[in-house]
Amino acid sequence: xxxxxxxxxxxxxxxxxxxxxxxxxxxxxxxxxxxxxxxxxxxxxxxxxxxxxxxxxxxxxxxxxxxxxxxxxxxxxxxxxxxxxxxxxxxxxxxxxxxxxxxxxxxxxxxxxxxxxxxxxxxxxxxxxxxxxxxxxxxxxxxxxxxxxxxxxxxxxxxxxxxxxxxxxxxxxxxxxxxxxxxxxxxxxxxxxxxxxxxxxxxxxxxxxxxxxxxxxxxxxxxxxxxxxxxxxxxxxxxxxxxxxxxxxxxxxxxxxxxxxxxxxxxxxxxxxxxxxxxxxxxxxxxxxxxxxxxxxxxxxxxxxxxxxxxxxxxxxxxxxxxxxxxxxxxxxxxxxxxxxxxxxxxxxxxxxxxxxxxxxxxxxxxxxxxxxxxxxxxxxxxxxxxxxxxxxxxxxxxxxxxxxxxxxxx
Ligand SMILES: Cc1cc2nc3c(=O)[nH]c(=O)nc-3n(C[C@H](O)[C@H](O)[C@H](O)COP(=O)(O)OP(=O)(O)OC[C@H]3O[C@@H](n4cnc5c(N)ncnc54)[C@H](O)[C@@H]3O)c2cc1C
Numbered sequence: 001x002x003x004x005x006x007x008x009x010x011x012x013x014x015x016x017x018x019x020x021x022x023x024x025x026x027x028x029x030x031x032x033x034x035x036x037x038x039x040x041x042x043x044x045x046x047x048x049x050x051x052x053x054x055x056x057x058x059x060x061x062x063x064x065x066x067x068x069x070x071x072x073x074x075x076x077x078x079x080x081x082x083x084x085x086x087x088x089x090x091x092x093x094x095x096x097x098x099x100x101x102x103x104x105x106x107x108x109x110x111x112x113x114x115x116x117x118x119x120x121x122x123x124x125x126x127x128x129x130x131x132x133x134x135x136x137x138x139x140x141x142x143x144x145x146x147x148x149x150x151x152x153x154x155x156x157x158x159x160x161x162x163x164x165x166x167x168x169x170x171x172x173x174x175x176x177x178x179x180x181x182x183x184x185x186x187x188x189x190x191x192x193x194x195x196x197x198x199x200x201x202x203x204x205x206x207x208x209x210x211x212x213x214x215x216x217x218x219x220x221x222x223x224x225x226x227x228x229x230x231x232x233x234x235x236x237x238x239x240x241x242x243x244x245x246x247x248x249x250x251x252x253x254x255x256x257x258x259x260x261x262x263x264x265x266x267x268x269x270x271x272x273x274x275x276x277x278x279x280x281x282x283x284x285x286x287x288x289x290x291x292x293x294x295x296x297x298x299x300x301x302x303x304x305x306x307x308x309x310x311x312x313x314x315x316x317x318x319x320x321x322x323x324x325x326x327x328x329x330x331x332x333x334x335x336x337x338x339x340x341x342x343x344x345x346x347x348x349x350x351x352x353x354x355x356x357x358x359x360x361x362x363x364x365x366x367x368x369x370x371x372x373x374x375x376x377x378x379x380x381x382x383x384x385x386x387x388x389x390x391x392x393x394x395x396x397x398x399x400x401x402x403x404x405x406x407x408x409x410x411x
Contacts, residue, residue, distance in 0.1 A: 009033040010314045013092055013102035015082045017066045018043060019296045020108030020283025022367065023303030026073045028310070034075035035100055037082055037092070041066055043367055044131045047296050048360045050164035050332065052134035054172035055142065056389045059135045061382050064367055072369035082109075085255035087276040104310045107257060107265060107273075108282045108303060111246030111294065120222035121156075125242035128161050137241060141169065144238055150178040152236045154227045156219050157243035158185030159193070160331050163202055165241055166211065167334025171393065174209045174334075181211045182235050184227065186218040191331065193293070194341040197410040201348050205336040246284060246294055263287065270319035271306050280306035288322075296363075297327050330356040335393060335400040339410065349407035350400070357386060 010032050014021045017038035025036050042063040051057040070077035080094040091101045113129045115121040126140070127133045144151045153169055155162050166183050173179045183190065189199035190213070203213055217231040227237045248265075252258040257265040257273055264287030266274060271286060273279040281287075283299030292298050302322060309319035328342035330352065338352035361383060368375045394401045 010103045010310075011035070011101065012310060013037065013100050013105045015085075015092060015105065015107050016109035016283070016285070017070065017077070018046075018108070018110060018283075019299035020110070020285075020303040020306075021106060022066065022069055023300040024106045024108065024280075024282055024307040025070050025075050025303075027304045027307035028073070028075065030074040032075075032310070032314075034070075034073075035078055035102075036066070036070045036075055037078050037080055037094065037100065038066055039079060039081040039095070041079055042131070043069060045360060045364060046130075048356070049128075049131055049134040050161065050168050052131065052138045053141065053165055053168035054334070055138045056168070056171070056393065057386065059131045061364075061385060062131050064364070064369065068369040069367055082251070082255075085251075085257070087256050087273075087279060090278065103278065104313070105279045106282055106303070106306045106310075107252075107255075107279060107285060108299070108306075109249055109251065110284045110299075111264075112249055113242065114244045114247040115242065116218075116244060118219050118222060121219065121242055121244075124222045124224060125156065125240040128165060128241055128243045129246075137165075137239070140239060141173070145173055145176060145179070148178070149238075150180070151238050152180045152182065154182045154184065154235055154237040154240045155243065156184050156222075156227070156240065157245065158183055158187070158190030158213075158215075159243060159245060160191070160329070161243035161245075162241075163190055164332050164334075165243060166202075166206075167332060167336055169334075170206065170209050170211060170336060171334035174211075175397075179210050181209075182214060182227075182237075183211065184214045184217065184219055184229065184235075186216070188216045190215075191339070191341075193329075194339070195346050195411050198339060198341070198346065198348075201337060201339070201408075201410055202333060205333060209336075248285065248287075252285060257281065258287070269321040270309055271302055271322050272309070272319065280309060282306045292324055293329070295327075295329065298324055301325055330359065332356050335397065336403070346410040347407065348410050349404075351404045351407070357390075361386070 012034040014036045045062045067077040083095045084093045126137045191198040217229045221228040227235045252265045253261045265281040266287045267281045271280045282302035284294045305322045331339040332353045340347045365379045
């Protein structure tokens with residue numbers, strides 16, 4: 001008699017469920033038994049959280065349920081944190097003591113804010129890394145402004161996040177009496193990843209605004225009502241926002257995925273950990289041989305590539321190389337301007353902020369787990385709210401409306 005044995009589904013564990021991890025989960029078919037692990041219940045669209053500073057978007061428009069996304073893809077979501085990883089035994093233990101064995105794993109845990117060991121930064125400054133952080137900034141700033149007292153806001157960091165935070169603060173409060181917004185950057189220009197003209201465009205755009213740039217100096221200490229700079233200057237600070245970029249989680253080293261603390265998890269061209277080829281690393285936590293910008297679109301592409309390579313390996317095939325797609329970087333600067341930085345050209349013009357809005361709307365629509373009509377309704381609601389709030393902001397400021405026609409090439 002012939003006994004039919006059902007083939008066991010390969011077990012995949014995905015640790016970390018935002019851009020990288022969820023893209024991997026969505027790309028894995030039901031023929032895999034995938035478990036997705038993350039302590040935080042919401043997918044968060046981080047590239048647009050600056051809009052919480054001006055409150056032009058509500059927090060709910062930047063979040064989706066991770067459990068629903070994972071379950072809609074036919075997999076299991078466990079709301080818990082990976083505590084210990086034993087790669088030799090192919091097993092992860094969670095904070096609550098759950099042991100999760102796997103055949104293949106994807107590590108997509110992102111990074112953590114880098115405070116550069118600056119005294120007071122972690123304890124006093126507002127972090128800029130989640131919807132919760134930026135919602136708190138928006139609420140606190142609004143309360144300060146309502147109090148009628150002068151408000152000195154210090155933004156540390158002149159990268160994309162710092163410039164976007166500055167733009168939103170000026171969008172909402174730039175014409176209000178008593179506000180001063182200071183931006184501190186260690187390099188001699190903001191948005192240093194692009195051409196030098198970007199710095200001039202940002203500073204020039206603030207000519208008539210209460211914005212002050214402190215370039216080429218770092219922060220020595222963040223105190224309750226002041227920020228001390230290494231050039232000896234002290235800035236009064238009713239609020240300080242920290243946008244110092246990301247650094248690797250210390251866990252990567254303790255899990256055996258990085259050689260030392262402070263290192264991103266090294267990967268080969270297939271996104272496999274060289275130490276443990278059954279573990280793929282996707283998103284910000286991956287340390288590629290040729291470093292890539294820590295960007296959401298790369299994280300999503302890496303998640304899909306990791307999942308496809310797991311499918312190939314499980315069928316006895318060979319993995320394919322990860323090829324980063326050359327997408328331009330979009331930087332919004334409130335109602336003042338927006339920038340599109342591509343390899344060959346950099347464009348400026350406030351209307352480019354609609355391109356950033358379109359990227360956001362499209363990504364939220366794609367991640368939304370609802371059935372088709374529900375997804376369409378959610379997208380329509382997000383579009384209506386964004387359209388209403390932005391139209392209102394332009395209606396209240398005709399100068400901003402006129403600026404929409406202003407396009408330039410930046411060098
Ligand atoms: C303010 C801001 C603005 C940005 N703007 C842009 C932009 O304009 N364009 C762009 O492309 N990119 C932008 N980025 C970068 C982009 O958001 C990141 O590149 C992207 O989030 C990386 O995705 P990820 O999945 O690798 O990591 P993350 O999105 O950081 O997700 C990591 C996940 O891992 C989970 N996790 C962490 N530790 C554990 C653990 N031990 N166990 C289980 N789960 C864990 C976390 O809870 C989180 O859900 C911005 C980022 C910020 C903060």
